[in-house]
Amino acid sequence: MPMHIETLSLISAIQSLALAVLLWAGTHGGPGAARTSLKLRAGALAVESAGWGMLAAQAWLHPAQLLLGGNALNLLAQGMSVVALRMLLGEPLRWRVVLAIGVVGWLGVGWLGVVEPDYRLRVLWGSAAILVDIGLRMQALLHGGLRRSSRARVALLAMCSLSVLLLLWRNGQLWFDLNPPANIMQPDTANYLYVLLSGMQPLFLSIGFLLLYSETLQRELHLLARVDALTGVKNRLALTETAAQLLSQAARVGRPLGVLMIDADHFKSVNDRFGHGGGDKVLLALVGSIRATLRASNVIGRIGGEEFVVLAPDTSLDDALVLAERIRETVECTPLLVDGHLLQLTVSIGAVAGAPGEHDVKGLLQRADAALYAAKRAGRNRVMAADPELVRRALSVS
Ligand SMILES: Nc1nc2c(ncn2[C@@H]2O[C@H](COP(=O)(O)OP(=O)(O)OP(=O)(O)O)[C@@H](O)[C@H]2O)c(=O)[nH]1
Structure with a gap:
């Protein structure tokens, strides 16, 4: 041609x-x-x-x-x-x-x-x-x-x-x-x-x-879709996905997974005092304080307004309580400077450990939440471990 x-x-x-x-x-x-x-x-x-x-x-x-x-x-x-x-x-x-x-x-x-x-x-x-x-x-x-x-x-x-x-x-x-x-x-x-x-x-x-x-x-x-826009940590979706992966991993190697549910105390008053913008800065600083106490293998996510979750692989309940106490202490001892004013923030923490072989992410987070609820009821600025009776009561309330 x-x-x-x-x-x-x-x-x-x-x-x-x-x-x-x-x-x-x-x-x-x-x-x-x-x-x-x-x-x-x-x-x-x-x-x-x-x-x-x-x-x-x-x-x-x-x-x-x-x-x-x-x-x-x-x-x-x-x-x-x-x-x-x-x-x-x-x-x-x-x-x-x-x-x-x-x-x-x-x-x-x-x-x-x-x-x-x-x-x-x-x-x-x-x-x-x-x-x-x-x-x-x-x-x-x-x-x-x-x-x-x-x-x-x-x-x-x-x-x-x-x-x-x-x-x-x-x-x-x-x-x-x-x-x-x-x-x-x-x-x-x-x-x-x-x-x-x-x-x-x-x-x-x-x-x-x-x-x-x-x-x-x-x-x-x-x-x-998996990052919290304000703090840059994982959001609820990503955290739940990661928790499921870590639970399967924990089941495979026969080790527990520590879970901490962390909530800032009286955060509404922070917003009332400094405005929403000031509150956002406090949340960012809070993430910084929590992160400073974590190991590289620990994962942090924000699952609600002022509510965070830390996943700690290969961590028993006792170790999770130690980690939680360290976080609580760090936050308490780190005054935050907001718009020229010093703010003393505290957190309440619920701690739980997923037993090796446990696969129920939702149940695990509910138990941690129940422990957090107990810490709030007991006066805030404290760490509580989940116990079965407490969980039963908390679930029947919600
Ligand atoms: N600045 C800011 N505030 C938020 C955000 N998400 C939720 N909040 C605020 O967080 C506050 C949470 O208030 P509450 O649930 O009453 O809890 P609290 O005042 O921390 O009291 P306790 O948890 O019982 O100690 C509310 O005022 C919300 O408006 C956010 O992204 N930024």
Whole structure:
């Protein structure tokens, strides 16, 4: 079938531009870094489109203009895509490396195209630069904290591998074919195939990038839905999930799980005195005090207004009581400065330990809550352990 490199290039230019517009249109909303990466990817597509446009308009361009301009745009687009992908994955951007690859690649291609023309070496040089860029992408995909099952990861890794194969085939064909094309514009089946396949890459890479973008948003939403916006600790949903995991773990290793339910005393009066904003600052400071007494394996979450839960793996009831007393003492002995006034906050704590093999998170939290209720009733600023009779009574009250 007769084909024209110019026509193929024009189709790729239009396709890349359309993709750039689509991706740009999708950059509204979404969290900061992911949105910026999508914009960068859209920008790369626009630059790539201009590169294809130059190839399509080769009849009106001087060969040196086409060579230097086309390769500059191509290398720039590759570099921008690498940085966009790494940004989306939260990996170090390595933009200096990317810039150096682009500049060295472009200078080499220019030298081998204008000063000492050698088509095969020029393609090899340009391909080497693009291969390093692809390597940076694959490295980010392999180490970027994506789940192994991530579809976007698989799709993009496959695309990168195909790009490598295409470059290897292109160079192999130039070095080992008996009758290789003398330049990209020559009407030749290998050239048609190369231009056609490289022209399809922006489409497939963009689909992979969008898949990755959507996975990233889902992951961020999942995390956001599990964090308490004020204090940054786990919220009720996340804490219940973690408690269930820790209980299963405790059952597996045959060790108890300590649970503390902590509630600030007379917090309403704090709000009345300092306003809601001042109360929020006190809650933040309270989390800081509690955290200061915890071990790395302990987990803290906020399950209500001024109510927190601490999960302590491998902790018996006795040890949980010791930990609770340490928290109570730390809070009592740490005066808080709110709007220039010193505030002496205290907490009441209910302590319980999930027996090895226990799986009922709700029941465990109810027991801790009953112990907390008892600590409040007994005068506040104290620690109480759950006892069965107390729990029975508390549950019949609620
Ligand atoms: N500043 C602030 N206050 C909150 C927040 N969530 C709940 N509160 C307040 O916490 C107070 C809790 O009051 P109560 O349940 O009566 O308890 P308390 O005054 O601490 O009394 P005891 O728990 O019985 O010692 C209420 O005034 C709520 O408005 C919050 O996110 N920020």
